[in-house]
Amino acid sequence: MDTGLTEIAALRDESRHLRDESRHRHAENIQLARALADLIGEGDRFRRAMRSGLVDDIDEEIAxxxxxxxxxxxxxxxxxxxxNPPLSVRYREGDVVLAQVNERIVETPYVFRALSRVEPGATVLDVGAAESTLAVSLAxxxxxxxxxDIRPYAPVHPxxxxxxxxxxDWSHDGAFDVVVCVSTIEHIGLGAYGEPRADEGSDGAAMQRMRELTKPGGLLVLTVPLGEAGVNDVQRTYDHAGLQALLEGWELEDLTVARQLDPRTWVVEPQETTSVDDEARVALVTARRP
Ligand SMILES: C[S@@+](CC[C@H](N)C(=O)[O-])C[C@H]1O[C@@H](n2cnc3c(N)ncnc32)[C@H](O)[C@@H]1O
Structure with a gap:
């Protein structure tokens, strides 16, 4: 064997040794954790839950x-x-319950409905795509x-x-048949996702860029929180005037308003409403670029 091959063989042996050692240490750590749990009297339940996989055996720590x-x-x-799942669950000792239903329960199907008249093969831009399976579903x-998104999108598809x-700020030549923007415009420029806080009006700048990126005759599917106009560190809420301002330069095709009746129930309001109260609302918008 020449020197190079000998070195490679030695490195391979060394790496196998390190891998075996690390597995061994991992097993030892689990044993140690269980032994400690036994000492403080929680070991039996922990082991039972891990072994049985039964909800009844969930203890406080596991929950x-x-x-x-x-x-x-x-x-x-x-x-x-x-x-972000539309329905979230909460684990408790010996139980798991439905915790909350968020606005994705209406937003996601609304996007699919709006796109039902768009032929496969059309180009779609999903703005603020991270935390959602929408882009990969559409692909x-x-x-x-x-x-x-300003953060990486992990799913892959050809x-x-x-x-x-x-x-x-995205510089891109060409335009899309459809631009989708779900629960994103209200966050832009506020620094809630680790980006620097930007000037007021970055939501308008983003809308303007989305318009440039839509082909003439192309569709926008947009969802935003609707209610008393306001802004906090995380998001804006738009009233009808604010929504109208966002949609300047677009022809509105549909405005559907969904309302959260309680933490687990969303309903679509029979028609556009201008009333404002404490209940969370979301505006579901389809518009066309003239
Ligand atoms: C509330 S999440 C919504 C994500 C997803 N559309 C959904 O339906 O769950 C808002 C997303 O907007 C992204 N975002 C914030 N500012 C952005 C910007 N200037 N450009 C693109 N994406 C942005 C965030 O990283 C985050 O993933």
Whole structure:
């Protein structure tokens, strides 16, 4: 064997050794954790839950860990693999319950309905795509999708391209048949996703850029919070005048308003309403670029 091959063989042996050692240490750590749990009297339940996989055996510690994993700060989220579920669950000792239903319960099907008249093969830009399976679903349905977000988009598909950039600054030649923007415009420029806080009016700048990126005759599908106009550190809420301002330069085709009756129930209001109260509302908009 020449010297190079000998070195490679030695490195391979060394790496196998390190891998075996690390597996061994991992097993030892689990044993240690269980031994400690036994000492403080919680070991039996922990082991029973891990072995049985039964909800009745969930203890407080396991519930806390599971609740962490399902949040936007959990383990999957730390790898950009958390997708905001419309229905969220909460683990408790010996139980798991339906916690909350968020606005995605109406927003996502609204997008699919709006796109039902758009032929597969059309180009779609999903703005603020991270945390959602929408872009990869649309790609799987046969659309040619570009997913843009200031954070990486993890799903992959042959009909899906991903861009990491703020929409308002994205320089791109060409335009799309459809631009989709779900629960995103209200956050732009506020610094809630780790980006620097920008000037007032970045939501308008983003709308303007989305218009430039839509072909004449192309569709916009937009969802935003609707209610008393306001802004906090995380998001804006638009009233009807604010929504109208966002849609300047677009021809409105549909405005559907959905309302949250209680933490688990959303309904579509019979018709556009101008009343404002404490209930969360979302405006679901389809518009066309003239
Ligand atoms: C509330 S999340 C909505 C995500 C997704 N559309 C959904 O339906 O769950 C808002 C998203 O907007 C993204 N975002 C914030 N500012 C942005 C910008 N200037 N350009 C593109 N995406 C942005 C955030 O990173 C975040 O993923």
């Amino acid at each position: 806390r860990m599971l609740n962490h994993t399902v949040t936007h700060r959990g383990f999957a989220a730390q790898r950009n693999l958390w997708f 799987s349905l046969g659309y040619r999708v570009t997913a843009i 009909s899906l391209e991903t861009v990491v950039a703020p929409i308002q």
